[in-house]
Amino acid sequence: MKRRRSIRSAAKSAGGNGAAGKALALGQLDRHLGYFLRRLQLWVFQDFIATLRPMRVRPAQYSVLLVIAANPGRSQAAIGQMLDVERARLARMLHELERRRWVARRSNGADARSHSLYLTGEGEKALGKITRLAERHEARFAAHVGGRRHAQLMALLREFG
Amino acid sequence: MKRRRSIRSAAKSAGGNGAAGKALALGQLDRHLGYFLRRLQLWVFQDFIATLRPMRVRPAQYSVLLVIAANPGRSQAAIGQMLDVERARLARMLHELERRRWVARRSNGADARSHSLYLTGEGEKALGKITRLAERHEARFAAHVGGRRHAQLMALLREFG
DNA sequence: TATTGTTATACTCTATAACTATA
DNA sequence: TATAGTTATAGAGTATAACAATA
Numbered sequence: 001m002k003r004r005r006s007i008r009s010a011a012k013s014a015g016g017n018g019a020a021g022k023a024l025a026l027g028q029l030d031r032h033l034g035y036f037l038r039r040l041q042l043w044v045f046q047d048f049i050a051t052l053r054p055m056r057v058r059p060a061q062y063s064v065l066l067v068i069a070a071n072p073g074r075s076q077a078a079i080g081q082m083l084d085v086e087r088a089r090l091a092r093m094l095h096e097l098e099r100r101r102w103v104a105r106r107s108n109g110a111d112a113r114s115h116s117l118y119l120t121g122e123g124e125k126a127l128g129k130i131t132r133l134a135e136r137h138e139a140r141f142a143a144h145v146g147g148r149r150h151a152q153l154m155a156l157l158r159e160f161g
Numbered sequence: 162m163k164r165r166r167s168i169r170s171a172a173k174s175a176g177g178n179g180a181a182g183k184a185l186a187l188g189q190l191d192r193h194l195g196y197f198l199r200r201l202q203l204w205v206f207q208d209f210i211a212t213l214r215p216m217r218v219r220p221a222q223y224s225v226l227l228v229i230a231a232n233p234g235r236s237q238a239a240i241g242q243m244l245d246v247e248r249a250r251l252a253r254m255l256h257e258l259e260r261r262r263w264v265a266r267r268s269n270g271a272d273a274r275s276h277s278l279y280l281t282g283e284g285e286k287a288l289g290k291i292t293r294l295a296e297r298h299e300a301r302f303a304a305h306v307g308g309r310r311h312a313q314l315m316a317l318l319r320e321f322g
Numbered sequence: 323t324a325t326t327g328t329t330a331t332a333c334t335c336t337a338t339a340a341c342t343a344t345a
Numbered sequence: 346t347a348t349a350g351t352t353a354t355a356g357a358g359t360a361t362a363a364c365a366a367t368a
Contacts, residue, residue, distance in 0.1 A: 024243045027231025029224055034205040036318035041202040044195040063190055070188025082185045091351055113344045113349040149317055156310055157197035274326040274367050
C-alpha cells in the first residue's frame with residue numbers, strides 16, 4: 001500500500017519554512033474521535049484496495065459480493081438498504097459485476113419490478129480468491145494496530161454496529 | 162443529520178421479494194473490522210456535515226482551519242503532510258478559504274517558493290462559531306455510541322494514532 | 323535535481339432528481 | 346400513490362501528471 005508516515009514522523013520532517021523542524025500541533029483535532037477514526041479508516045481502505053488490486057475489487061464491491069453470497073435471491077433494494085448504498089449507485093455497481101459475470105439478476109416472479117440477485121459459478125470462484133486476499137488484508141490490519149487493539153476495537157464496534 | 166436505520170431495523174423492513182421479512186446476514190463482513198469502522202466513520206461525517214451546515218464547513222476544511230490555528234505561519238506542504246491532504250487538493254481548499262477571508266497566505270522571506278498560512282481575524286471569529294458547533298457534534302457522537310464506548314475508542318485510537 | 327505551489331484530468335463515492343414499469 | 350430499478354448530473358475526495366518558479 002501507499003506508504004504513510006506517522007503523524008509524529010511526518011511532523012518532524014515537515015520543514016521548509018521559517019519554523020522548520022518544529023512538530024506541528026494537532027490543536028483541537030486531538031479532541032475529536034472522528035479525526036482518529038477517519039485516519040484509521042483511510043489506512044484500512046488504502047491497504048484493502050492495494051491488497052485486492054490483483055482482483056480489481058473495491059471495498060464497496062466486496063461488501064456487495066459478500067452480502068449477495070450470504071443472502072442469495074434478495075432484491076437490490078434489500079442489499080442496498082443493508083449496506084446503505086444508494087440504489088442509483090448499486091444499480092451501476094451491479095452492471096459492472098454483471099459485466100464481469102460474477103453476479104446474475106433474475107426476475108422475481110412475485111414482483112415484476114424487482115430483481116433477485118445471485119452469484120454465478122464464476123462469481124463464487126472469484127469470491128474465493130477475493131476472500132483469501134481480504135484475509136491477508138485483515139491480518140495486516142491487525143498487525144498495523146496491534147492484535148490486542150484490533151480485537152478490542154472489533155468487540156467495541158461489532159457490539160455497537 | 163440524515164436518518165439512518167440500524168442494520169437490524171433496516172433488515173427487518175427490507176422486504177419486497179420472495180424472502181421478505183427475513184433479516185439479511187452480514188456473512189463474512191462480520192469478520193472485517195474495516196466494515197464496522199467504515200459504518201461509524203460515515204455516521205460521524207454525516208453528523209458533522211449536518212451539524213456544521215450553518216457555517217458551510219466540511220470535515221477536511223475544519224481540520225485545515227484547526228491545524229493552521231494551532232500552527233500559524235507554516236507552509237502548505239507542512240499542513241498537507243500533517244493531515245495527509247494532497248498538495249493539489251490543499252491548494253484548491255485554500256483558495257476557497259482565502260475567498261471567504263478566513264485564511265491569509267503571506268510569502269515566506271526565507272523561501273520564496275512557500276507560503277506562510279495564517280487565520281485572519283474573520284477566520285478566528287468564524288472558527289469560534291465552528292468550534293461551538295463541532296463540540297455539539299462531538300457530544301452527539303458520544304451520545305450515539307455511548308459515553309463509555311466513546312471514551313474507550315478515543316483512548317484506543319489516540320494512543321495508536 | 324528536488325521542492326513549492328498551481329492547474330488539469332480521471333475515477334470513486336455521495337446526493338439528487340427525473341423517468342419507466344410495475345404494484 | 347408508492348416502490349424497484351435506471352439514467353443523469355453535480356459535488357467531494359483521491360490520485361496523477363505536468364508545469365513555473367525557486368532552491
